[in-house]
Amino acid sequence: MKPLKAFIIPFVGLKIGKHLFEYKIEQTFFEHFEYEEFNDVNININVELEKKTTLLELHFKVSGWVNVNCDLTNEPYNQSIENEFDLVVNFGDEYNDEHIDILIVPHGTYEINIQQYIYELVVLAVPTKRVHPGVEDGTLHSDILKKLEELSPKLKEDKEKEDIDPRWNTLKKLLTDK
Incomplete structure (x- = not known):
């Protein structure tokens, strides 16, 4: 060079x-x-x-x-x-x-x-x-961003509320009882 x-x-x-x-x-x-x-x-x-x-x-x-x-x-x-x-x-x-x-x-x-x-x-x-910068402050509107939001995994808390078997709730009580 x-x-x-x-x-x-x-x-x-x-x-x-x-x-x-x-x-x-x-x-x-x-x-x-x-x-x-x-x-x-x-x-x-x-x-x-x-x-x-x-x-x-x-x-x-x-x-x-x-x-x-x-x-x-x-x-x-x-x-x-x-x-x-x-x-x-x-x-x-x-x-x-x-x-x-x-x-x-x-x-x-x-x-x-x-x-x-x-x-x-x-x-x-x-x-x-x-x-x-538009991604960080939410002002950018893009097809790619919309698709990323659709495909992003749901928050863990939402999944736990939906998928919890009621039998596990009694077991969780055992953890808190000391």
């Missing part, structure tokens, strides 16, 4: 201090990763890079929405997302990304590619169970 040029930050020419990078992510970004879970995307990403003499500190802040399908009704809806992540870039003998929040790049590296971190931040910000 080719790196996207917009997400490569050349840090060699930057002065020591804080620098802000802003990105607007759309559906084409996820098509580059061949990720097809989102119908549409509108995300703003702020990356604050603090350059120090021996290392770099990056603070990612993600906010926006992704259009996904509901797990219950398969209706599309906009899921708002927010996420933050801190990354420390240190210099060493060889490239090492074994740690989640520490990246070691070889001495002489002059740029850093942040597209993978942005991709993971957005994907991990989406809840694992996606439920349309």
Whole structure:
């Protein structure tokens, strides 16, 4: 996979201090990763890079929405997302990304590619169970929801009232008599 040029930050020419990078992510970004879970995307990403003499500190802040399908009704809806992540870039003998929040790049590296971190931040910000807000508050009217209500099992209490053999009632009394 080719790196996207917009997400490569050349840090060699930057002065020591804080620098802000802003990105607007759309559906084409996820098509580059061949990720097809989102119908549409509108995300703003702020990356604050603090350059120090021996290392770099990056603070990612993600906010926006992704259009996904509901797990219950398969209706599309906009899921708002927010996420933050801190990354420390240190210099060493060889490239090492074994740690989640520490990246070691070889001495002489002059740029850093942040597209993978942005991709993971957005994907991990989406809840694992996606439920349309209309399902939760009862405003969504869907054929699938009606069918789910018809096929849902009755509550246990209702079944017990219907199916209890009267002989069991006397046995239950024995449990309470101590």
